[in-house]
Amino acid sequence: MPHYLEWSRAYSHRLNAADGAPLQARAAEMGARLERELAQGILPFLSMPYRATLEKDLPPILEKVRTRKHMLVLGIGGSALGARAIQRAFAPGQDRPGHDGPCLWIADNVCAEEFEALLAGLDAADTSVVCISKSGGTIETLAQYFLVRQWLQADLGEGWREHMVVVTDAVSGYLRQEATSHGLASLEVPDHLGGRYSVLSAVGLLPAGFLGVDWRALLDGAAEVARPLLEAPRSLGSHPSYALACWARALELQEYSELILFCYVPQWAALGPWFAQLWAESLGKDGLGILPVAATGVTDQHSVNQMFLSGPRNKGCIFLTSRGQAEGRVFGQDLPQEWAWLRGKPLGSLLEAEALGTRMALCMNEVPLVHMDMDGTGPNAAGAFMLLLEAATLFTGWLMGVNPLDQPAVELGKRLANARLGAPGYVTEHADLDNFMAVPLQEQAF
Missing domain, CATH: 3.40.50.10490 (Glucose-6-phosphate isomerase like protein; domain 1)
Structure with missing residues (x-):
């Protein structure tokens, strides 16, 4: 019906x-x-031109990651929300008593305590890590990637490469460079596919497939x-x-x-x-x-x-x-x-x-x-x-009369955060930070 x-x-x-x-x-x-x-190819979430490639490239990666009990996803926003929704809808056993099947963990925030608890509780040898960023330059995700890479290397040495998968742009960005230089397994996020529209691409379907969800039915x-x-x-x-x-x-x-x-x-x-x-x-x-x-x-x-x-x-x-x-x-x-x-x-x-x-x-x-x-x-x-x-x-x-495919306001906070951390090239943002911090505080204790 x-x-x-x-x-x-x-x-x-x-x-x-x-x-x-x-x-x-x-x-x-x-x-x-x-x-x-559609003719210009800028609506891939509707036309799904990537499906044939995905159906060829995803199964061998799934075969590898499903030999391990845990998957740790590093991603934020559209790189995490869809995967979490799929897990809770179609693999809810993880949240129930007595679960002994595959487990999906999603590090989707900057919380040192929670991140440390995840790494302390996971066995690196039994964990696949999936790092997701279309641009390959999302600061929160890259920060997690650097730390998880250290964690994997400490336990597995050069074998860390076999435990890392990146989902990113096909040709550009830091994560694509990492995949190329270290021989990491990778899946692409197609051009023009923004994070919030990406759940039905490798972004959401790799975690879904790991959990045994019928990703082709999605x-x-x-x-x-x-x-x-x-x-x-x-x-x-x-x-x-x-x-x-x-x-x-x-x-x-x-x-x-x-x-x-x-x-x-x-x-x-x-x-x-x-x-x-x-x-x-x-x-x-x-x-x-x-x-x-x-x-x-x-x-x-x-x-x-x-x-x-x-x-x-x-x-x-x-x-x-x-x-x-x-x-x-x-x-x-x-x-x-x-x-x-x-x-x-x-x-x-x-x-x-x-x-x-x-x-x-x-x-x-x-x-x-x-x-x-x-x-x-x-x-x-x-x-x-x-x-x-x-x-x-x-x-x-x-x-x-607005562009539903961009998010310009979101980028301002990211630029200011990068400037706060000392990243070069943010002259205007550094000046804005100085002006903001110069305003006298008006504090009230409680």
Whole structure:
């Protein structure tokens, strides 16, 4: 069966269909742009021209890394969020009692204590390290690479090379130089494939394959959603990703400032932070954009849902459910009389009822809502979900008039950090640091 977007309560309250109509009318213009940019090869997350090479190069590397129990991924942002979401969705045993299968560890922050704990607890001989950076120059990831290389060398000597895989640009950058000079196993991040759009490339699929996840099914699910866009880009107006883009842009034009992804597929909860980066880094530009808010059902019914229901009326919601989730154990017939209405029902019926109740409550409290209902929770469905949201993000950016493929504001903090550490070539940033640090502190103890 297909996946569905359900629209009956999407244009509601102060958002109405008339707000979306002018955006829908731009479908021909956007379709022509899609056709042009596909031909230019700058949308590889849609066209996946790298798939044939990946299917040739990935299996031999998987064969090697799967001889070891542990994989340590060095990466941040888009180099980590997708892999973590895939692990928690499709290899959750690692987080459960009694696990004895492969283990994926992701070093995605600068925390000396956590990093030391990881290295202290891992056996270098039984660990494959994957260093991921498209540019090959991400300072946080390179810092980890230098330290992990020392750690591997201390235990394995020259054998460290057999335990390191780099995922980076095919021809340029420091990590590509390292791969070439040391003979490291490597996979490429294709041109024009930014980190937040890269989960369905080697970036996410190498960790997925290590865990035994069906990575080809992830690609297949994505390809099914992308196919109409590739085969008939000028028919963009009928694609659900463009409908989502029009709705999201209409929300912003009506001064909605937050977009909730409320996930009632518990094992997919980590896709919320993945979506948050995708949306925020692509669309938060030039004073524009809607803040993405990731929420998990039913957990967040008991926390932030109070704000969703009774706070400012500035929120839209993508409400995610899935058919075919596990029903689980059945409540016995010996429940107390006040709970007799649960007798004979499976635990999964509680999730279904909670999802319906929350969805209704959001709609009754003036939250425009698109219900996304997936046919299953496997890798194929997840690939479809991710591709749909990537495409919707792209088209929303086009409708906003911003470039959804760059992230210029993020680079400023990186440049200032490099200047703070003494990197050469940052004259302006050094001056900015001096001015910033010269402002007298106004401290208040507590």
